[in-house]
Amino acid sequence: MLGPNESQRFGASGRLVPYCQAKIVDVETGIGLPPFKQGELWARGPTIMKGYVNDKEATAMILDSEGWLRTGDICYFDSEGFIYVVDRLKELIKYKGYQIAPVELENLIQTHPDVIDVAVVPYPDEEAGQVPMAFVVRRPQSTIDETDVKDFVARQVAPYKKIRRVSFISSIPRNAPGKVLRKGLIKLALSGVSSKL
16 A cells, blocks of 8 residues: 655655556566566556557567566565666666666766766677776866776676776766766767767
C-alpha cells in the first residue's frame, strides 16, 4: 500500500502501483534477478502499453510474448520492494563483454573534493569495444589531473570499470531538466577537441 514513507526513501523511485507487475532481468539472458541485483526493468499490467499501432516489428522489439514491456531502464529492487533507477540500457558502456553504468562512475567521481561536476561516456577502443571516459569540471585552483582521477576511481571499483581517459572541461552540457547531453560529449571526445580543453 502506498503511503507517506514512499517519498522518504532516498534515491528510490517508490514502489509499484497496484495491479502492476515488474521484474529485473539479466540484460544478456533475460533471467529474473533477486533484490539488489541490477538489470533491465520489465513491467506488465493494465496500464502498460500493448504495442505500437500498425507496427508489429517495433512492438515485438519492446514487448515479449507474455506482455512484458522492456523499459530500457537499468534498475534494482531493495528487499522492501522499492525500485532504484540506475541508468538507461542504451547508455551502458560495453567493455569486453562487461556492461558499465556511467552514472555509477559519475557518482563516485563526484565524491572527489576537487570535482565540481562530471559525466562519463563510452569511448571506442579496438581491443575492448568501449572504455569509460570521464569529462571532469575541476574546482577553481585545483591541480587534480588525469592520473589523480584514474587512480581515485581504480582504488574503488572492479578493474573493468576503471576510467581509461579523462578530459577537463569548463562545464558539463545538460538539458533543461539537468540530464547530461552524452551525445554531445561523445562527439567532442571523438573530434579530438577534448584533449585541448
